[in-house]
Amino acid sequence: MRVTKKLLLGSVVATAALMLAACAPQGDPDGGSTASAGPAEITVGIVTSETGPLAGYGKQYLEAFAAGLDYATDGTNEVDGTKIVVERKDDGGDPDKAVTVVKELIGDGVNILAGTASSGVALAVAEQAAQNKVLYISGPAAADAITGINDYTFRSGRQSSQDVATAGTFLDDIEGKKITVFAQNTAFGQGNEAAVKAILGAKGAEVDSVLVAEDATEFTPFAQQILQNAPDLVFVAWAGATSGAMWQALSQQGVLDAIPVVTGLGDSATFGAYGEASEKINFLNHYFPGANDNDVNTAMIELIEKAGGTPDLFSPDGFNAAIMIVHAIKEGKGDVDAMIAALEGFEFDGPKGKNTVRASDHALIQEMYQAKLVAEDGAFVAELVDTVAADEVAPAEAKK
Structure with a gap:
């Protein structure tokens, strides 16, 4: 057709x-x-x-x-x-x-x-x-x-709240757990911060944030701040050219080894953007062909x-x-x-x-997915970790 x-x-x-x-x-x-x-x-x-x-x-x-x-x-x-x-x-x-x-x-x-x-x-x-x-x-x-x-x-x-709800499924029990939102201090980052507070906070999580200026290029201090906060989960919302440097800092400072870190898995063109952090990140996902x-x-x-x-x-x-x-x-x-x-x-x-x-x-x-990236033939490919039931991540009913 x-x-x-x-x-x-x-x-x-x-x-x-x-x-x-x-x-x-x-x-x-x-x-x-x-x-x-x-x-x-x-x-x-x-x-x-x-x-x-x-x-x-x-x-x-x-x-x-x-x-x-x-x-x-x-x-x-x-x-x-x-x-x-x-x-x-x-x-x-x-x-x-x-x-x-x-x-x-x-x-x-x-x-x-x-x-x-x-x-x-x-x-x-x-x-x-x-x-x-x-x-x-x-x-x-x-x-x-x-x-x-x-x-x-x-x-x-899907919609954004289904993404955020999927991030929460990486914790066995959200009640009483501490979640840190690591994001740029932009409308995009602030929107994700608000969504995590509204959705996962409503399920009993304690939510705080580490927001970074959009023009920042050195991320070591922010990675150390995350470690000092000692959260049970880190939710990363990031976009743009500094993504690679940000992920490198989280990896080098040991954040990815010490704390579960969750972010959204984009389209296949982005799979190579995480560098050495690729196989240490937990990904929430809308779809990939092998899901x-x-x-x-x-x-x-x-x-x-x-x-x-x-x-x-x-x-x-x-x-x-x-x-x-x-x-x-x-x-x-x-x-x-x-x-x-x-x-x-x-x-x-x-x-x-x-x-x-x-x-x-x-x-x-609709159902959502937990995924990971694995090295294969010199590149990274997505692999399914778990399927999240549709009703588990259904958005709150909107008022028209």
Whole structure:
């Protein structure tokens, strides 16, 4: 299956006429009525980063969405006689650009949107979805604020609180344990600090923090401070060019030998970034191709590789989105309210196993993973340590 960029032809009037015709009763060969028949064609707008800092994540999503649409429609790109057309738009990781292209899609009659790697973009698109009453399925953007933001927004991947909850599973019993958050003193780091306090603190952990200026280049004093704190677990939230030096300092100062250290395992391009610390770090993980062994995961990997792509961290987000959209179209026939109703409470098997769309706030309840990196043929590869049950890391219910 191939996803293409396509300019819609025809005016809003023509689109409306098509929808009216689709909704009218049509005769069947026996002289009866098929009033439940859907439109002949539905266009899905995919808005994600094809350029910009998150282009790699966008690529993973797009490859997997194409594979998921192929899988969910048995290679036909149709469901119950309705052809699914995909129109891609690049947001470049820019919320303003995303809003512009979303308005163009909606103006052309598109009422199903999906994609977005950036949380800032996803929040802006969610606002447009509510204002224009169109269905929107976000992914891989992880901000918790996306869940429950409005009735029109869903998600096809995990969210930040599921990451943090997974970190807590590295302790046998969180109650009374001391957790130190080691992060940069930025919005990203402060957000992770707040999430650990809110999620693991609520389970009885004592949470403190070692926050480092973003322009710091010497990390030995901070590693020593962590040792002095003597926590039971260190949660690291770090990004950017200083990552290698930071991990080297933790390793050289003995932090990784003395205390369990947990951080998120990114996509395969980052596996070599930890240096000598690689095999000493505990990783929470959303997905890697060897995380599980089920038929859907096998099918996704085969379809992506057959098309010349590579399955990676955010492949399930694209694949799940396609499954959700096909289900929504099948049940809702393109009517937004009906499609929303079809997705609320929807349970389906995805690459990570069973997924449940929580009806109350549209969180996607799914299993998570503990992983480690091991040296293999001169490189590092991810290896599964344990699977964390979906209900164990389910996010708190959001209030819409």
